[in-house]
Amino acid sequence: MTKLPNEPMHNPADRITELTDLLNYFNHRYYQDSVSEVSDYEFDILLQELTDLESRHPDLRRDDSPTLRVGGSITKNFATVYHRYPMLSLGNTYNEQDLRDFDERVRKGLYGEAYEYVCELKFDGISLSMTYENGVLKRAVTRGDGTRGDDITGNVRTIKTLPLKIRSEEQGAGAFPAVFEVRGEGFMPISSFEKLNKDLEAADEPTYANPRNAASGAFKLQDSAESARRGLDCYLYAFMSDEVFFETHEQSLLTLKQWGFNVSPSWRKCADMDEVLAYIHEWETKRHTLPLATDGIVIKINSIAQQRELGFTAKSPRWAIAFKYKAENKAGVLKSVSYQVGRTGALTPVANLDNLNEDGKGLQLSGTRVKRASLHNANEIERLDLRINDVVFVEKGGEIIPKITGIDAEQRPERLTFSITYPTRCPECGTELVRKETEANHYCPNERGCPPQLRGKVEHFIHRKALNIDSLGEGKIELLFDKNLVQTPADLYDLTYEKLFGLEKVITDEETGKTKKIGFKEKTVENILKGLEQSKLAPFKQVLFGIGIRFVGATVAEKLAAYFRNIDALMAADYASLCNVPEIGGKIAQSVVDYFADAENRNYIERLRAAGLQFETDTIPVVAESNALEGKSFLYTGTFAGMTREELEAKIEANGGKLLSGVSAKLNYLIVGEKPGASKLDKANRLNVKLISEEEFLGMLG
Numbered sequence: 048m049t050k051l052p053n054e055p056m057h058n059p060a061d062r063i064t065e066l067t068d069l070l071n072y073f074n075h076r077y078y079q080d081s082v083s084e085v086s087d088y089e090f091d092i093l094l095q096e097l098t099d100l101e102s103r104h105p106d107l108r109r110d111d112s113p114t115l116r117v118g119g120s121i122t123k124n125f126a127t128v129y130h131r132y133p134m135l136s137l138g139n140t141y142n143e144q145d146l147r148d149f150d151e152r153v154r155k156g157l158y159g160e161a162y163e164y165v166c167e168l169k170f171d172g173i174s175l176s177m178t179y180e181n182g183v184l185k186r187a188v189t190r191g192d193g194t195r196g197d198d199i200t201g202n203v204r205t206i207k208t209l210p211l212k213i214r215s216e217e218q219g220a221g222a223f224p225a226v227f228e229v230r231g232e233g234f235m236p237i238s239s240f241e242k243l244n245k246d247l248e249a250a251d252e253p254t255y256a257n258p259r260n261a262a263s264g265a266f267k268l269q270d271s272a273e274s275a276r277r278g279l280d281c282y283l284y285a286f287m288s289d290e291v292f293f294e295t296h297e298q299s300l301l302t303l304k305q306w307g308f309n310v311s312p313s314w315r316k317c318a319d320m321d322e323v324l325a326y327i328h329e330w331e332t333k334r335h336t337l338p339l340a341t342d343g344i345v346i347k348i349n350s351i352a353q354q355r356e357l358g359f360t361a362k363s364p365r366w367a368i369a370f371k372y373k374a375e376n377k378a379g380v381l382k383s384v385s386y387q388v389g390r391t392g393a394l395t396p397v398a399n400l401d402n403l404n405e406d407g408k409g410l411q412l413s414g415t416r417v418k419r420a421s422l423h424n425a426n427e428i429e430r431l432d433l434r435i436n437d438v439v440f441v442e443k444g445g446e447i448i449p450k451i452t453g454i455d456a457e458q459r460p461e462r463l464t465f466s467i468t469y470p471t472r473c474p475e476c477g478t479e480l481v482r483k484e485t486e487a488n489h490y491c492p493n494e495r496g497c498p499p500q501l502r503g504k505v506e507h508f509i510h511r512k513a514l515n516i517d518s519l520g521e522g523k524i525e526l527l528f529d530k531n532l533v534q535t536p537a538d539l540y541d542l543t544y545e546k547l548f549g550l551e552k553v554i555t556d557e558e559t560g561k562t563k564k565i566g567f568k569e570k571t572v573e574n575i576l577k578g579l580e581q582s583k584l585a586p587f588k589q590v591l592f593g594i595g596i597r598f599v600g601a602t603v604a605e606k607l608a609a610y611f612r613n614i615d616a617l618m619a620a621d622y623a624s625l626c627n628v629p630e631i632g633g634k635i636a637q638s639v640v641d642y643f644a645d646a647e648n649r650n651y652i653e654r655l656r657a658a659g660l661q662f663e664t665d666t667i668p669v670v671a672e673s674n675a676l677e678g679k680s681f682l683y684t685g686t687f688a689g690m691t692r693e694e695l696e697a698k699i700e701a702n703g704g705k706l707l708s709g710v711s712a713k714l715n716y717l718i719v720g721e722k723p724g725a726s727k728l729d730k731a732n733r734l735n736v737k738l739i740s741e742e743e744f745l746g747m748l749g
């Protein structure tokens with residue numbers, strides 16, 4: 048499949064088919080999987096090409112064309128809700144002439160009436176619709192396919208800035224209709240996004256490319272508590288009700304604010320398109336100082352009556368348009384490449400950049416000063432054909448982290464450039480690097496002596512999903528390393544009040560040059576010791592994740608802990624028995640075997656055991672009762688009158704049944720208790736899984 052927009056195509060029918068399929072596929076990835084396979088700009092260029100082709104060949108337009116409908120759809124994981132008022136998309140453009148044309152269409156559409164615009168920032172998240180009844184939040188729904196959305200009320204309720212009940216008239220707010228809807232953008236602030244990615248990285252899970260995709264993922268989680276932890280927020284920008292309640296959009300924004308809604312103060316009323324353009328220019332760089340991602344401006348007609356007059360197309364209102372900013376791309380100079388060693392020993396090349404004047408100030412890009420860009424690995428340097436002193440193009444888009452998109456080949460003959468020699472030794476410890484054939488990265492194999500790897504192991508150990516010691520952080524760990532108090536996580540448990548009290552260090556931020564002093568005073572020391580004490584209660588699965596066996600992420604650790612129940616059984620397991628564990632493959636099995644074959648690792652485990660950490664899964668031991676359930680698989684949902692979930696799980700296993708982790712075609716029985724989960728029930732029904740009650744289950748035991 049080609050993605051090139053301008054590829055000559057003899058046959059418009061073929062190109063229309065190709066673009067329709069491709070864009071529908073990108074939409075699916077974007078809305079269902081929260082993944083962008085191409086940039087928004089590339090997507091929009093292709094969509095424009097399809098729109099143009101269809102307007103020249105209307106008979107070739109397919110019914111499922113992405114130009115006819117909103118891109119998203121509903122999922123099977125939530126209850127489906129029909130929107131009272133359809134939720135549409137917005138027409139968009141990247142250039143000013145299109146805005147002038149839009150203005151012209153509005154002028155004609157309003158037959159000479161005077162009109163005003165309201166400009167708002169275009170927040171980059173997912174659209175939400177909230178229904179309030181008598182001032183109380185009743186329902187929050189995603190846009191879905193525009194007609195129906197997913198009911199994600201539980202997740203939206205975790206947004207702290209969204210009122211569950213709006214301010215009443217007595218509290219100084221005006222009257223409101225008995226039933227109304229507000230719409231806004233649910234987003235993940237950049238700080239939460241960065242924290243989440245760091246967390247995911249530490250847990251060996253895939254990270255999100257940008258805050259939008261992260262927000263989209265977080266709003267669609269099944270577990271609202273996890274959704275709450277992701278620090279979501281929401282800006283409101285629209286009001287709707289059956290009767291006309293406001294005369295202008297401006298009034299609605301002001302009133303929403305009064306009722307207690309989170310309305311971004313960045314909007315502005317503009318008398319004409321010139322003022323709109325001034326607003327666009329003003330926010331082009333200023334928007335990067337905001338704590339959330341924005342990708343453009345939304346321009347709306349202020350008068351609600353005029354909005355009604357202008358109406359809608361199948362996909363978007365005729366009274367509004369989005370102006371999107373292109374990712375800024377600038378030329379700079381590649382001064383040098385440095386190499387960072389991470390927790391796993393992987394080497395990452397980093398480009399050190401400067402502006403074309405080479406005054407050491409870096410590139411001014413999208414409101415920030417860029418001095419470095421990640422190059423990922425040696426292949427990337429080769430792919431871009433980079434040489435030191437090359438003029439390179441640097442882009443900072445929705446991806447937050449700047450990247451080099453290419454070199455300016457025309458400049459090369461006039462410049463003295465040097466090839467990049469990839470190091471053969473670790474820049475941190477001097478050990479010879481290795482590169483496995485199947486992997487793109489070079490690694491430093493000196494796990495036990497390479498400082499960033501040692502520090503990384505301790506940082507991993509204290510992670511929330513591991514031993515969860517939040518009274519320690521990167522800075523404090525660095526201090527403990529510097530003072531030679533800690534080399535491995537086991538050393539943490541030898542720390543005492545006397546050793547810690549009074550330690551001090553000044554830390555300089557490499558990027559900003561700002562310094563920060565950290566010192567261990569009474570309170571800090573007490574908290575550290577308390578955190579370490581509490582970590583002794585962390586369950587086995589977390590300890591197993593924390594010790595940091597390669598390829599054993601949080602989920603794998605949980606499976607191993609559930610299966611082997613204690614560390615001794617796990618240490619004794621051979622390759623074949625590890626491969627018997629559901630969902631554990633050969634790569635993980637081998638890594639576990641190798642890990643425990645090493646005497647030093649066993650020694651480390653014994654030190655942690657002596658410190659008092661949990662090395663056993665404390666659940667009800669399974670004593671075989673019968674094989675009445677042999678060959679049958681089970682899953683349960685809800686709570687049960689006669690037993691706890693643990694007891695139920697033990698019963699299934701004790702009688703030879705298999706407990707599955709989710710509803711699939713392989714599942715034979717779903718045991719349904721009180722307050723069952725709607726999504727499990729729904730999926731089981733669709734897959735024709737037999738539903739049974741607690742009594743029926745007990746009856747099967749004979």
Ligand SMILES: NC(=O)c1ccc[n+]([C@@H]2O[C@H](COP(=O)([O-])OP(=O)(O)OC[C@H]3O[C@@H](n4cnc5c(N)ncnc54)[C@H](O)[C@@H]3O)[C@@H](O)[C@H]2O)c1
Pocket residue numbers: 073074077078082083084085086087088090091117118135136137139167168169170171172173174175190231232284345369
């Ligand atoms: N990269 C990819 O693979 C990919 C795939 C599909 C779609 N996309 C991107 O998504 C776009 C289509 O998405 P869309 O239909 O949601 O359109 P859109 O995101 O361009 O515009 C409509 C949306 O803007 C949001 N919005 C933010 N601030 C707003 C404000 N102040 N007022 C009103 N609305 C505001 C609302 O959620 C609204 O639904 C495409 O044009 C493309 O850029 C990218």
Ligand SMILES: [Zn+2]
Pocket residue numbers: 388473474475476477478491492493497498
């Ligand atoms: Zn090293």
